[in-house]
Amino acid sequence: MTTPAPLNAARPEPERAELLTWVKDQLRAEYGERPLDPRRDPMHELISTILSQRTNWRDEDAAYQELRALGNWDDIIAAPTDAVAHAIRRSNYPESKAPRIQQALIAIRDSPSGYNLDFLRDLPVKDALKWLTDLPGVGIKTASLVLLFNYARPVFPVDTHVHRTTTRMGAIPKMGEQAAHRALLKLLPPDPPFLYELHVNLLRHGQRVCTWHRPKCGACVLRERCDAYAQYGEHVPSWKG
Structure with missing residues (x-):
């Protein structure tokens, strides 16, 4: 049996980039495709x-x-x-x-x-x-x-839900939100539709499943590759961001 890496252990950059692409595909299957259309002026x-x-x-x-x-x-x-x-x-x-x-x-x-x-x-x-x-x-x-x-500029907004979920997954080490903007953008393709869909579906996932307190890991479509789930199972601690 493979021992899971400690939470926030440094993964190679290509592995973390591939993980984020996998996350996007899993969340699309769960929440649907989200076209990049301005919602307001x-x-x-x-x-x-x-x-x-x-x-x-x-x-x-x-x-x-x-x-x-x-x-x-x-x-x-x-x-x-x-x-x-x-x-x-x-x-x-x-x-x-x-x-x-x-x-x-x-x-x-x-x-x-x-x-x-x-x-x-x-x-x-x-x-x-x-x-x-x-x-x-x-x-x-x-x-x-x-x-x-x-x-439709190639930037990636990181709110508290995106920050929490990507950190728990192991896509980035634990860091502040401002640093997380730079760290995540470095791993992602400069493709605005990709960035938009990943952002909005991560936000939805953080609101519904990967919550700050008592995340619903049993219902999470990302748990098979989540560092926090590998370490804690369904008892992932509250987010201390």
Whole structure:
């Protein structure tokens, strides 16, 4: 009987890349193919993703709708910050997010293209990521989501579900989310449809099966190649990210 490698033991890079391709195929069989079609316009994607931080999607959407009830982007900039915080109260940490959203909107408004972000389609990816992450409240996950979802750029967003699942699988060693963006992208093909489908199906899998507490390993289609399952069986510990 082969002894499983310790969790987060370093696998050769080609093996980890092949593992991620296998994961994508298994999740497609489980959840279906996910075509890369923008779900909302770029400004909506950007602001909603800021709101989504530490927030579930229902509260994120409710916060966005109440925010837009204040008016157009210029109206939101001009509104009292307390009013913006109240509008997005369904999102966690509204007092922190409100001024950042207003500051980000000011920076976008004052840029050469204003609220039209379509110039990001043609910028080198590195420059597009820098432009977005220079905005207040925008980190690498938010920037990557906008670039992949709206402009089909070859980047790979890593949220808490993607991070947790790929770490437990052994695709990457344990590391922070920002480092995980670089580590995973290095292993993946520069193919936006591939990256998109893997991202959204990993997110769904992390929400439904590979949960942070008491993951449902018995129902997991990935368990045969999962380092955490090999080590712990159906008693994988809670995620300490």
